[in-house]
Amino acid sequence: MATLLYITAHPHDHQTSFSMAVGQAFIESYRESHSGDEVVTLDLYKADIPHIDADVFSGWGKLRSGQDFGALSGEEKAKVARLGELTDQFVAADKYVFVTPMWNFSFPPVMKAYIDSICTAGKTFRYTEQGPVGLLTDKKALHIQARGGIYSEGPAAQMEMGHRYLGVIMQFFGIPSFDGLFVEGHNQFQDRAQQIKEDAMARARELARTF
Numbered sequence: 001m002a003t004l005l006y007i008t009a010h011p012h013d014h015q016t017s018f019s020m021a022v023g024q025a026f027i028e029s030y031r032e033s034h035s036g037d038e039v040v041t042l043d044l045y046k047a048d049i050p051h052i053d054a055d056v057f058s059g060w061g062k063l064r065s066g067q068d069f070g071a072l073s074g075e076e077k078a079k080v081a082r083l084g085e086l087t088d089q090f091v092a093a094d095k096y097v098f099v100t101p102m103w104n105f106s107f108p109p110v111m112k113a114y115i116d117s118i119c120t121a122g123k124t125f126r127y128t129e130q131g132p133v134g135l136l137t138d139k140k141a142l143h144i145q146a147r148g149g150i151y152s153e154g155p156a157a158q159m160e161m162g163h164r165y166l167g168v169i170m171q172f173f174g175i176p177s178f179d180g181l182f183v184e185g186h187n188q189f190q191d192r193a194q195q196i197k198e199d200a201m202a203r204a205r206e207l208a209r210t211f
Helices: 018-033 054-064 074-092 109-118 155-159 162-172 190-210
Strands: 003-008 038-043 095-101 125-128 131-134 140-147 177-184
Touching: 003 018, 003 074, 018 038, 018 095, 018 140, 018 177, 018 190, 054 074, 074 109, 109 162, 131 162, 140 162, 162 177, 177 190
Parallel strands: 003 038, 003 095, 095 140, 140 177
Antiparallel strands: 125 131
16 A cells, blocks of 8 residues: 655635646546555645744754753744654655645745755755765655646746756655646636646546556
């Protein structure tokens, strides 16, 4: 049995969000075709995702200096412990599906906060004399992203930063398989928006069967 971690970063649900609608189509098809697998959902807009702030740096510093966890303040304990929980949850999964819109050429800021929380030396990567090495070499990942315009080709492709950033992070973690499923052009071509969404949902259902 494999575990799929389904990570969403959108304030809206599948009824109003194109990316969430395609994500739901994917996960429903995945559950049907992988009935023995576990699907864990992490809604970043509802989850506690600590930012890397002064409390976190202070708590980490105390632990690195050899102090016991009990020496941390209440805020330090809560944030450091939660960051550890998020990392452990990520490492324990076998497959990842990220669902985001493209906002200002990237993704919502809560996704960056989440990525910061799981970039943990000794768990998702390690340092060596040759540089950092990813530790998640037996995983696979997918990014479902809605883009109101067309960013998969032409000069606009260089403006898209969200999917490319996630690709860099997955490579950093050593994850060998990272794909993208994009819903494009529904704002640019509003008369075709519904068909664009339906086509993407069909692709998602098909992809889920072999993911």
